[in-house]
Amino acid sequence: MRKLIIASTSxxxxxxxxEYLTDTLKSHFQGVTKLVFIPFxxxxxxxxxxxxxxxxxxxxxxxxxxxxxxxxxxAAAALTHAQAIFTGGGNTFVLVKELHERNLFPxxxxxxxxxxxxLGCSAGSNICGQSMQTTNxxxxxxxxxxxTLGVLPFNLNPHFxxxxxxxxxxxxxxxxxxxxxxxxxxxxxxxxxxxxxxxVSDEKIILKGALTARWFTPQQxxxxxxxxxxxxxx
Amino acid sequence: MRKLIIASTSxxxxxxxxEYLTDTLKSHFQGVTKLVFIPFxxxxxxxxxxxxxxxxxxxxxxxxxxxxxxxxxxAAAALTHAQAIFTGGGNTFVLVKELHERNLFPxxxxxxxxxxxxLGCSAGSNICGQSMQTTNxxxxxxxxxxxTLGVLPFNLNPHFxxxxxxxxxxxxxxxxxxxxxxxxxxxxxxxxxxxxxxxVSDEKIILKGALTARWFTPQQxxxxxxxxxxxxxx
Numbered sequence: 001m002r003k004l005i006i007a008s009t010s011x012x013x014x015x016x017x018x019e020y021l022t023d024t025l026k027s028h029f030q031g032v033t034k035l036v037f038i039p040f041x042x043x044x045x046x047x048x049x050x051x052x053x054x055x056x057x058x059x060x061x062x063x064x065x066x067x068x069x070x071x072x073x074x075a076a077a078a079l080t081h082a083q084a085i086f087t088g089g090g091n092t093f094v095l096v097k098e099l100h101e102r103n104l105f106p107x108x109x110x111x112x113x114x115x116x117x118x119l120g121c122s123a124g125s126n127i128c129g130q131s132m133q134t135t136n137x138x139x140x141x142x143x144x145x146x147x148t149l150g151v152l153p154f155n156l157n158p159h160f161x162x163x164x165x166x167x168x169x170x171x172x173x174x175x176x177x178x179x180x181x182x183x184x185x186x187x188x189x190x191x192x193x194x195x196x197x198x199x200v201s202d203e204k205i206i207l208k209g210a211l212t213a214r215w216f217t218p219q220q221x222x223x224x225x226x227x228x229x230x231x232x233x234x
Numbered sequence: 235m236r237k238l239i240i241a242s243t244s245x246x247x248x249x250x251x252x253e254y255l256t257d258t259l260k261s262h263f264q265g266v267t268k269l270v271f272i273p274f275x276x277x278x279x280x281x282x283x284x285x286x287x288x289x290x291x292x293x294x295x296x297x298x299x300x301x302x303x304x305x306x307x308x309a310a311a312a313l314t315h316a317q318a319i320f321t322g323g324g325n326t327f328v329l330v331k332e333l334h335e336r337n338l339f340p341x342x343x344x345x346x347x348x349x350x351x352x353l354g355c356s357a358g359s360n361i362c363g364q365s366m367q368t369t370n371x372x373x374x375x376x377x378x379x380x381x382t383l384g385v386l387p388f389n390l391n392p393h394f395x396x397x398x399x400x401x402x403x404x405x406x407x408x409x410x411x412x413x414x415x416x417x418x419x420x421x422x423x424x425x426x427x428x429x430x431x432x433x434v435s436d437e438k439i440i441l442k443g444a445l446t447a448r449w450f451t452p453q454q455x456x457x458x459x460x461x462x463x464x465x466x467x468x
Contacts, residue, residue: 009404009405011404012404013402013403013404014402042414042417043406043414044410044413044414044417045413045414045416045417045418090414091414093373094414094418132373133372133373133374133375134372134374135372135373136372136405136406137406137411138367138368138369138370138411138412138414138415139327139366139367139369139373139380140367140368140411140414140415140417140418140419141418142379142380145376146373146376158405159403159404159405161403161405168247168248169247169393169395169428170243170245170246170247170393170428171243171370171392171393171395171428172277172278172370172371176278177371177372177374178372179278179279180276180277180278180279180324180325180328180372180374181372181374182279183276183278183279183374184279184328184374184375185374194403194404194405
């Protein structure tokens, strides 16, 4: 009964917030009139209220009302009874800390498993993997655990970035960082480029968007996956 | 009595490992015949032995013998009695986890405070700050704490990278990430570009190399610091 859109990014360069996903979201949230928004990732450190305001404006175009999870006295009940749930991007450490400290991961997972349509972007997508250990974010706060929802049988690297052959910068490339992850962990990692998303229907996981995605497993060369690839059994 | 070189990177594009620091290291390690190398950051996941081998080759040119800290039965004693100490780059989470789990942070700090010449590059520089919370690395392992040596009264961001105005990538810029850090923390952050290093002599902290460095404090615009800036009182 699962129904998720798990996107690399909320925004493509030169377009409005969530604009590139408009048609997808119309279909994904069909019949939904009110959505619970999880603003905990606080991009650029903005407040929960300011972030919810931004999302409210974007969803007004889809005629969907937005309520911030932070405004509920009982956040668990709010998730359980939500028509739909959206977790926005920002800092994954901040998001995961808040969800763990409020014990909301099991509640969120139950809501997803019982069929509540879910949208995640960036950090909100990261938490659908086995752990947040392939995030690009800085550890600006310490969460009690790196474990996340585990809706996907692998980890995500959102905003996946190919190495720039012209660059003279000596910091590790994204690919090297993911390879370092595999020196210590066996969970596969999907590098999801901006413009790609995963569509999860029941148990099925399909790569969507026009781009290929990069698939990393321990001790093997990374491979490119074509759009419409079925990742269910990978 | 402190004596440290804290470098953004071990390697500049197109040059050999540590090559750009040759003259600096000759002077810094004058009289040193044997150096203890801390290989725990394991760049690209390489073994402690392989990493130590690479560093041994580089220091042979300076006529300094290198011994990996992992080869000692009593690592604490090895640090205490070392003529000099070098911590190499790699993954900061892996490095900090190992140092915490072996209770080596206090011992390393004592050695530094008693005048043992220290060299850090990248992750090995990161640990000289108040915490590792402004690292660029992926959280591929979970350290028990993000606290580090605190030799510097601020945090470092090694391999500091300016935003590319031409980029269409929507992932957070380095500057945005550091600003997010300051939404939750008050410790100042020094963005140290590749080719810059800090020279610490007793209590004095001087910016070295040809480049400016970027200085971040909470709720203020970042500023550029010229080479030879004295950061002692900042």
